[in-house]
Amino acid sequence: MSKLAEVYVKVACVGGGPAGLYLSILVKRQDPAADVTVYERNPEGCTYGWGVTYWRGLLDKLRAHDPESARAVEEHSVRWRDGVAHVGDMTARHRGDEGFGIGRHRLLELLAARARELGVRLEFGREITAADLPLDADLVVAGDGLHSALRGARADHHGTRVAAGRNRYIWLGTTKVFDAFTFAFVKTEHGWIWCYGYGYGPEGSTCVIECAPGTWTGLGLDRADDAEGLTLLEKLFAHVLDGHPLMGRPTADGRSPWLTFQTLTNHHWYRDNVVLLGDAAHTTHYSIGAGTTLALEDAIALATALRRHTELPRALAAYQDERKTALLSTQSAARYSAQWYENLPRYIDLPPHRMFALLGQRHSPLLPYVPPQLYYGLDKVAGQVKVLRQFKRWLGPKLARSAHTRTLPGGD
Template sequence: MKVTCVGGGPAGLYLSILLKRQDPSTEITVHERNAEGSTYGWGVTYWRGLLDKLHAHDPESARAVEEASVRWCDGVAHVGDRSTRHRGDEGFGIGRHRLLELLAARARSLGVRLEFGHEMTADELPADADLVVAGDGLHSTLRGRSADHHGTRVTAGRNPYIWLGTPKVFDAFTFAFVETEHGWIWCYAYGYGAEGSTCVVECAPETWTGLGLDRADEAEGLTLLGKLFERLLDGHPLIGRSTSDGRTQWLTFQTLTNQRWYRDNVVLLGDAAHTTHYSIGAGTTLALEDAIALAAALRAHPTLPGALAAYQREREAALLPVQSAARHSAQWYENLPRYINLPPHRMFALLGQRHSPLLPYVPPQLYYGLDKAVGQVDALRRFKRWLGPKLARTAHTRAPAGRD
């Protein structure tokens, strides 16, 4: 089998690893438009569930990724001058550059051919490729050529946001909300290694324009944001990624969906197939899970059409709850004034519940009370299930001997 993968992100590289492990005779070439070692962003996040899957499918690359990752269990929220910290699930951060470096090295060791520094167009695809993987991101040129067939839909979010870095290393997944005369602005921050952390800054459009961030060049914008998040950064700078004309890269999130994920021998993978709002931290996880599912479908089905159809069915079903969670998470932030004036521990609790489809329709204080009560009921039920067998055993050992 001959496979051409367009896009050398985590999904394309990991798919090439899995296909080579399944059949070393498979000829695989990964084409990446950027030069090797250059990538956007700072760090990515993932959770224990993904790491377990990576260990199950390729232990060698999983060990390398885990060793290069930092981990945390706490979440911290700063709201103005108030703070709260909660213990949560185990999370991981790794530099995007380091993740790609590890996956590329593993792919090469298995015999995958990697080509960097050239954007592969549809006209340049090898005619003898059995499978072409479009892993070239949100703005996929391969998908764009057949957008009508794929049923591509892109929906823009309301709030502007920007990806930034900082040399400060956060020991927890950290949220900071700062009130300005033009409204609230907030930051999501997480460490990815000894070199620093990722910071994603977001605000409402009226706050963005009111603060002048829409008109500021990169230096001016970073200076202003550094002052706003001075308490969070402890004197550390924010680092941007400017365009060639010096403008900062403020964006609005693009939610992408496709009705059909493949055409003939071309299949969509990762962000070329779907995107989910960054506030749930699932982009890299979903891309790698796509690769796992596609490799499994190709192994299980004797024909390519059957394999690609099975891949789409599995991933669409898996994505439904994630896409719903991402949609409600984005809406939570877009309606931040509804929650921000709650006591910090309550606001943080509802921040953790932002995926709920019920939350937007229930008064926040009432939802918090109901959620807490349900949690207590669940805890009581678990305690009773744990206690019941122990009481039964105790009663049995203390009962007088019976007569036969």
Template sequence: MNVKVACVGGGPAGLYLSILLKRQDPSHDITVHERSPEGSTYGWGVTYWRGLLDRLHEHDPHSARAVEEHSVRWRDGVAHVGDRAVRHRGDEGFGIGRHRLLEILAARARSLGVRLEHEHEITADRLPEADLVVAADGVGSAVRTRHAGHFGTEVRAGRNHYIWLGTTKVFDAFTFAFTETEHGWIWAYGYGYGPEGSTCVVECAPETWTGLGLDRADEAEGLTLLEKLFTDVLGGHPLTGRRSGYGANASWLTFRTLTNRTWSRDNLVLLGDAAHTTHYSIGAGTTLALEDAMALATALREPATLQDALARYERERRAALLPVQSAARYSARWYENLPRYIGLPPQEMFALLGQRHSPLLPYVPPRLYYRIDRAAGQSQALRRLKRTLGSRIARTVQARNPTARG
């Protein structure tokens, strides 16, 4: 049956959904509406892991091969704390330039017959005529905001300030760098996405941000200061703000955790960051958006009413998101409580950095947790106890804060 679908937003979620729907039924009439000019996306690179790549190969091998071909990969994580450094071997991670990812998905969508309309802004009061309208227009979704009361949208701002930057330095591992200043600690996360450079996200507590004058500095002054603070890890390479052609300069933000009580309204459904956000420190945003697209396409393939399909999509994705959102909350809290961990010996500090998703960690003295975690590696009984205590704490936190879900 021919179905007309309008995707509002030409990011990874909207493009990938259009690909999957066209693969399911080439007769579907699908248009992706994107307000920005083609090729003018923000950001530098995105991260993902082997599990996502496997799922991409299952759903569309053609685009998956192109994504894998243009990705870089790493296995090591490196933490720099002042003049100390620790390197650990971990799971295989991948990085790809956001521009390149969008180019791959757009080319694949066009080859399947999807219409892509750039510089075409959809207003919330005049949605396209379609059987299904997909709001894939990000955390600031105008489509969702128009009906925020129906969706039950809630936004909670995090404590720390952060800025999304790029650098010509190509990191060979997922890199953490912590620098102490007279106003407190400031840190960066760096990861390569190609031979041209890396993404570099800088974060600090609000008192450090104001103490260093970053709240008053213009973009050039701020970048110069950050380059000095991270000169050792950058190796003399510059930091850069948003790429030319996108518009506004790079700016400091506080992370917005967005949730919605429901994800659909009649023939309108939310996808990706328009439906939910997870803290950037776990590197899952693009993965979750693509997985949303997979789940929605699968639900729409089944013989059911549109409302039943949208309900199934939401139900499945909420369940899948719960552990990821929990991990993101605890990860953000770890950084907000950095002084609790930063003075530990380097090996212990880096080990607890890797354990920052644990619901048990905030409630156990750090050095004791480290010893328990080391012992659990040799004891199945201790591993079970650690998981049980963490699960009980997570359930208690969820019961006290039932809105902390997508």
């Protein structure tokens, strides 16, 4: 029996999302003798969400840790390099880094199949709360999402903080298959409303629609039922949907599930033998498309820490330290990205190619402090002058750390 099995004989993963499933795969690869069970409250195949995005860097990491699942994920993904921004009746297209999209249902299906192949026990339709944790488990992984019941039972210990964003958004699907990562900004008499669209397979695309609170109420989206809301949105974005419908998930009362984004942080990620993973530990604004990537990277870091440390407290401390440090820049980028959209009027009247260029720079901690036209000019010059590039790289992290201290004192 290997060192891992001697110390972490039984592992219980609560939550069958990408993080929990991938962790179970990695633990079983590290030690086939380990007893690993994933508990998921929903029936198998029942998941909400259309598609997820990721980038080449994640695929490289997956290939390094489990080539079989990486190969399956890549084979079932679509890819793009272009980004398109529609602003009113004007359009700009830019070539960027290679991005990937895959259906959330397909991703979970692939990871579940790989976990079963390695001997992981999957129990669907099984909800685990803090009151009925497996008492004989050496390690319990709370991968049960933003509204984690396991974290909620110990919220004071974890130092959980949730900050709500200002804008309203809704997560939809469409049968329109976008050939590029697509942004569309539509001006209404009540303000701007916009969408992010990206393909995840031949069956369709994800379409996230967002607007300021005044636009949401002005258009009547706060009062519309599901069908009425979708009809209005289809009319507003008809020029990018090309006649394809939007699809949502109706709530019990028939209203569309418009949300405000919840940015969640935790000061402590573990207690005793229970550790947080993925959205249960942290969230980052959807506009940077990093949620699934961060969840899978959490799983990689936790599995690595378990392999390197025979004492559980040391392993969990190492995992927490590594991930909290790694997340700093991403969380900063997500905050600035969300703020860019919340301050859209500051940028929307620029020529489309300039607005799109600053859209690509929305995670910059410098942008909020520099007039947009000036920033655009400086950024172009900085790209050509080495000393300015170095100054930008030096100043950006300093502003990011300053903003992080202001907004999350004592937190992540």
